[in-house]
Structure formats: C-alpha cells, structure tokens
Amino acid sequence: MRRLVATADQTTGPFFPAQFIRRGDSDLAGGTGRRAAGEAHYVFGQVCDADAKPAVNVIIEIWQASAAGRFDDPDFFGWGRTWTDREGFYSFTTVKPGPYPVRPGGNRWFAPRISMRLLGSGLMRPLLTCLYFPGEALNATDPQLVAIRSLAARKRLIAAAAAHASAPPDMRAVRFDLCLGGRKASTFLEG
C-alpha cells in the first residue's frame, strides 16, 4: 500500500493564543478537580536559548503515565501544557509516574519519566525530550537512557532534587532546566 507523506511541521510563531492554555492544564495532580493518586511533585525549570538568555513564550507539553504506570488510567489525565514566563521559567504539578514494561508482560522496564515536547517561535520543528527522576534504580537500565551513548548527555535527562518557594509544602520539587541550542544544549531526541 502506498503510504502518504506526513504533513510538514511549521513553527507556532510567537502568537500562540493564551486562550489555548487553560487553567488546570499545568496541574496534572489535581487539575481535573480530584487529587490524583501517587507521589505529588512540583516539576519546574528554566529554559534558555543558545545565547544563555531566558527563552520566553516557549510552550511545553508533557505526557506521562499515572502513578500505576498506566497511559489509559481513567483516574489520571496524563497530559499537560504550559509556557515559559518572562524569566524563562515553567512549572507543572503532577504525580511521579510509575514504571512501565518495555513490552506488555515483559521484565524490562522504563523508569518513571515524563515526555516533553517544546514548541514556539523559532522552533521550526518541535524539540522532544524526556525528564527522569533523580535517584531511581531503574534509570540504570532504562532503554531510552541506555540508548544515549554519551554519559554526559544521558545525565542531562535526569532532573535534580530542588527546593522552590512556589512548591506546596507537601510536594517534592524537581528542577529540570532546558537549553534550546548551542554548546550547552539539552539532550533532545529525534523528532
């Protein structure tokens, strides 16, 4: 069968409507009105560009499993969206996703991870990356981390335990800074 060619990407440009980013879109832990099961986390970071300047108005979309490691959990909507502020900062509140098997019923596991897609002015195509949690034993054997041969590049996918004044007191905070280009660029995955 002849395959169709996928429609080409183009940048969002600088004018992505504020109305599309709704209240609750950055709160996966309780955005649906119910408190999600699992260990609540405040995930935040600063996004900078290749010149190390704060990258403002970058849209960040995330997708993750529930605490039970399910992508089809009826009690958890694992998608979120936010954008960076004037200092390039973003934040989400969510629960730490559970590990999930590489193949159903198999004994190899993906470590807890949050998939991220970055969009914005100047991004002709999205940038894809993945946030991993610090101190997870499964990080050592996670297939995505292991596929990244450079240890330095692999390490850049692991968030740091951090404190943040805006984080609710009952939540752990992890910091995941992103750099969109240049020599200090974050580890991005093929689109």
Place this chain on the structure above:
Amino acid sequence: MKKIRKKPKKKTSVENDRTQPRRRIAGYPNTFKRAGGARFWPRVISLADTTGPVFAAGSVAADEADLSRIAPGAPRALGQLITVSGRVLDESGRPVSGCLMELWHANAAGKYIHHNDPSPVPADPNFRGHGRILTDRAGRFRFRTIKPGGYAVPDHEPGARAGWWRPPHLHFSLFGADFGARLITQMFFPGEPLNGLDLILNSIPDQAARDRLVLRFVPLKGSNSQQGDAPLDYTQDFVLRGRRETPFEGR
C-alpha cells in the same frame, strides 16, 4: 586476510527528511537560538509515543469552529468570509476521528490577538482569532473564519531578513491519536505572491511537501446560497505521522 568493510549506509533520519523544514533558517535569527544542539539522540519508541491524551467529545463547543465572530449572533469580523475544510488522515490514509484541531491566525489587516504582537495594524473587536474542533468519524473538519492579511515581520534584529513579509496563513495544531503524531503547522493560500518569498514555507526543501501546505480553492458552485455574505471555500487534508514500530527490545 583483509577485511572488506562495507561503507555504512547513510542513516535516513527524520532530521534530514526533505519533506520537513530545516531547523535553522537564514534571516530568521530565533531559529539559530532554538534549534537544538549539534546532534539528536535516537528516540526509543514506547507506550509514551503510541498513546496520547483523549479529548472528550463534549470538551469542544460547536461555536468554537467559527472564528468569524466572537459569539453566535455577534457581528461578523471584517474581511473575506471563508470556510476551511478537509480531512485528517494517518500515513496509511485512514481517517483520524476525534482529532483535536486548534486554529489561530491574524485578522484581515494582519494583526494577531496577542500581547506579543507589537504591530500598529488595527485590531478587529469582532474577530475571535482562535478556534477548535474535533474531527468527526470520517476525520472531517470545517472551520468558518475570515481570510487573514499578510504582515511585515519586524526586521530590526541583527541577522533578520530585511523586508520579510509573512503571506496570509493559518496556524494549525493537531493532537492526533498519540503523543508521537502531534502536528503543528501552517496553511497558506493559493496564488499569493508572498508565498514564494516566505522564509518559513520555503524552509521545506521538497516542493511537493510545500504544495501540501497550500490550501486548494473550491470552485464556485454557481448560486450564492447565502446571498450577500457567502463564504469562499478552501480545502486541504492533513496527514499525521503514523504509529512507529513496535516497542524496542533491549540490546
């Protein structure tokens, strides 16, 4: 004994796919600051890519597909009334139903409803500027809006192309069936002289791929059923990336 070494096959990667835009565009400085690093790492496809958010049928109101007025019955925005319709398909040609599509664009004079648009071009209080729809069971959608104007891009930044104008265009965001199928793109209008000069449209090397970002004009039907304020119709289909290969088994 001498070993014969086969020349390694050049990897075909999405990163050098000629049907996709270049990440860096001369004359558009922000692309050099935000294009990622020197290399991209292989992405291991997992359930995280082959699943995605499901937006409930009731989460989008019917009037959100009409950008030509801010509410049903409100006065219509200035400009040429148009409809934009088509289908959302996967790479096998199967319709993608329940696909959340987001649309936004400039008003008829070329001004966005956005705090980041500094241009002195007049705003239109009757223009909604953004809309959403969920595709039906056959993957179809139909938006009603006005044709946007082109606009001059600020070119004061070093490295910016002097005198660059954006052609009239529509911004689309599609969620598809899974996180890996997400598409953000722009659609252009046929016959616009600015199309051939646009840095963003022409960042796609392949001509046929560029042509698929140009709407087709639907021939007039002979009688103006909505006399006095009939829309002109445009159409184009979207093709989302299909599901990737089955999940990777460890090395």
